[in-house]
Amino acid sequence: MALQETPVILPGHDFETVTETIAEIPLSRRFPLGWIGIILVALAGAGLLQMALGYLVLKGIGLWGNNAPVGWAFDIINFVWWIGIGHAGTLISAILLLFKQQWRMSISRFAEAMTIFAVICAAIFPIFHTGRPWLAAYWLFPYPNTMGLWPQFKSPLIWDVFAVSTYATVSVVFWYVGLIPDFATMRDRAVSRVKAIVFGTLSLGWRGSARHWHRYEVATLILAGLSTPLVLSVHTVVSFDFAVSVIPGWHATIFPPYFVAGAIYSGFAMVLSLAIPVRRFYGMESLITMRHIDNMAKIMLATGLMVGYGYAMEAFFAWYSASPHERFMMWNRMFGPYAWSYWALISINVVMIQLLWFKRVRTNTTLLFVMSLFVNVGMWLERFVIIVTSLNRDFVPSSWGMYYPTRWDFMTFFGTIGLFLTLFLLFLRFVPMISIFEVKTLLPQAKVKAEH
Amino acid sequence: MAHAPETSSALHGVMAEFDSGQALVDAARQTMAQGFTRVEAYSPVPIEELNDIIHKKRTVLPKLVLGGGLTGMATGFVLQYWASVIEYPMNVGGRPQASWTTFIVPSYELTILFSALTAAIGMALLSGLPQPYHPVFNVERFSMASSDKFFLVIESTDPKFDQRAATEFLKGTGAKGVYDVAE
Structure with missing residues (x-):
């Protein structure tokens, strides 16, 4: 009895109820009041972003607080933060698929949506940091231009362009492929002609024939197999932006795995921050069960512990390297002017996370929701600590300086959160938020006995 | 009747x-x-x-994807070699122009990109969609x-x-x- 686990989806569902529960939301004509309320707030945030970016383009990037010696600040902190958040979506949809973890099916769709929207928010920062985003094309992409310029392929920054743009493209493709059979379901259930045409077009005329499904399953498996090394490479390459330099605190071999673990950790926190309110608001408790919440909390704990190990190793390397600059960097992190951020991040990512050892915490959704928000803050602080405390006091004391973000930095950051929420709410309203056909494969109706 | x-x-x-x-x-x-x-x-x-x-x-899709991936890898490598060695050579710390190790990451990413696009587009086209x-x-x-x-x-x-x-x-x-x- 003790070994019995909560089922992946609660009993009482058949094909029809699964279709009904999920497809009803995008097909209904209702816009729930709660949804309207939240999207108004989110749109206000997106408006803030538009204002901040518009003014930035007019005035130049001097609006932001980063300046020598802290040449990288909110732009790269937020970029890494958003990209990291995206990683959980790919982990759920690709890596857990390869491991045949059936519980992923209820959460993969919106975790992937989260990935795409997070990557969009991430991309805004480096693109606008170029100051003239309309010229960014020839700085970032190798395309023949009249000046005969080509990107510097020996730089991790250009690797990052390739990694992130591939990640964005493959995530969108994987997500769309996953949606095709569900779009067909929406097409067949749509009452209004407009919706039938829109969903019919999006479904590409999917019929669910044996040939279709066979190729589809092969393609999905290949995409999962490709996304797995891709997602691991993305944050690895992001960490190269730091690790390939010679700045104390950045030049560390532990960076790639440490960044990947941190990315998955923050990503699962974001999935929980979204899943907990969504399942309650839309009454999805029978499809996104306590089993999902519990499992996600466990992954958060595991990756959180890896991140904690990363912090320990950073301190150890600083001491063991015997380099005075490395040692000073660590001292500066712990006791320098930004010490508050270091200790805040330790208390969240190392201390608070230990609560997840207890099942009572992992199954208390309210507490878990609050904790997941804290983890998001903690991971943001981690990037702040890595970037700002390494740059503000480097080798020569005469070049030390403090970094203070300006109101434009904050407006841009909170603006991207608004944009993210706007996109996510539109997704919840207009696209089936859970994969209908995948959840059905969990039901007995879909099971076929082997030939006797 | x-x-x-x-x-x-x-x-x-x-x-x-x-x-x-x-x-x-x-x-x-x-x-x-x-x-x-x-x-x-x-x-x-x-x-x-x-x-x-x-x-x-069984579908031929996996073979197409292999072809797509190899094309992507070759594209990535040739692009970088051509841009950094032939078209726009630039001395960075005296390192060789054709330092192939630094070309790995973009080649790797393009391998995945081309494979994934082949898988998705191939799946649709083979099914007549x-x-x-x-x-x-x-x-x-x-x-x-x-x-x-x-x-x-x-x-x-x-x-x-x-x-x-x-x-x-x-x-x-x-x-x-x-x-x-x-x-």
Whole structure:
């Protein structure tokens, strides 16, 4: 009895109820009041972003607080933060698929949506940091231009362009492929002609024939197999932006795995921050069960512990390297002017996370929701600590300086959160938020006995 | 009844409806055992057995993806080599122009990009998608094929096809309903 686990989806569902529960939301004509309320707030945030970016383009990037010696600040902190958040979506949809973890099916769709929207928010920062985003094309992409310029392929920054743009493209493709059979379901259930045409077009005329499904399953498996090394490479390459330099605190071999673990950790926190309110608001408790919440909390704990190990190793390397600059960097992190951020991040990512050892915490959704928000803050602080405390006091004391973000930095950051929420709410309203056909494969109706 | 040849010429086939994946698989086995060759099954969820029973062939998609991936890798490497060694050489700390280790990451990413696009686009094109019209959609009940019903179609192009015989045969496989599919 003790070994019995909560089922992946609660009993009482058949094909029809699964279709009904999920497809009803995008097909209904209702816009729930709660949804309207939240999207108004989110749109206000997106408006803030538009204002901040518009003014930035007019005035130049001097609006932001980063300046020598802290040449990288909110732009790269937020970029890494958003990209990291995206990683959980790919982990759920690709890596857990390869491991045949059936519980992923209820959460993969919106975790992937989260990935795409997070990557969009991430991309805004480096693109606008170029100051003239309309010229960014020839700085970032190798395309023949009249000046005969080509990107510097020996730089991790250009690797990052390739990694992130591939990640964005493959995530969108994987997500769309996953949606095709569900779009067909929406097409067949749509009452209004407009919706039938829109969903019919999006479904590409999917019929669910044996040939279709066979190729589809092969393609999905290949995409999962490709996304797995891709997602691991993305944050690895992001960490190269730091690790390939010679700045104390950045030049560390532990960076790639440490960044990947941190990315998955923050990503699962974001999935929980979204899943907990969504399942309650839309009454999805029978499809996104306590089993999902519990499992996600466990992954958060595991990756959180890896991140904690990363912090320990950073301190150890600083001491063991015997380099005075490395040692000073660590001292500066712990006791320098930004010490508050270091200790805040330790208390969240190392201390608070230990609560997840207890099942009572992992199954208390309210507490878990609050904790997941804290983890998001903690991971943001981690990037702040890595970037700002390494740059503000480097080798020569005469070049030390403090970094203070300006109101434009904050407006841009909170603006991207608004944009993210706007996109996510539109997704919840207009696209089936859970994969209908995948959840059905969990039901007995879909099971076929082997030939006797 | 006297016009049987005319109606069958405008017929895509005969469609049977089932309630479960198991019933569909059983019916598909019987149909193939009967010697029909132009058969297609439709289901709301993937059922691996159906392709093995009806089509027997596995898709060439994995080979295409391998080709796509190798093309991506070559594209990435050649692009970087050409840009950094031939077209726009730049001395960075005295390192060799053709320092291939630094070319690994973009080549790797393009390998994945090209493979993934091949997998997705290949899957759609091999399946003949996008295809806005198909005769099976003429059957009203077929809208349930994406919800909770399972369908089997014997197509009129089958050499053994005879409308009345096929209908009778499908009724005998335990179908909940048998419908003519207009072309």
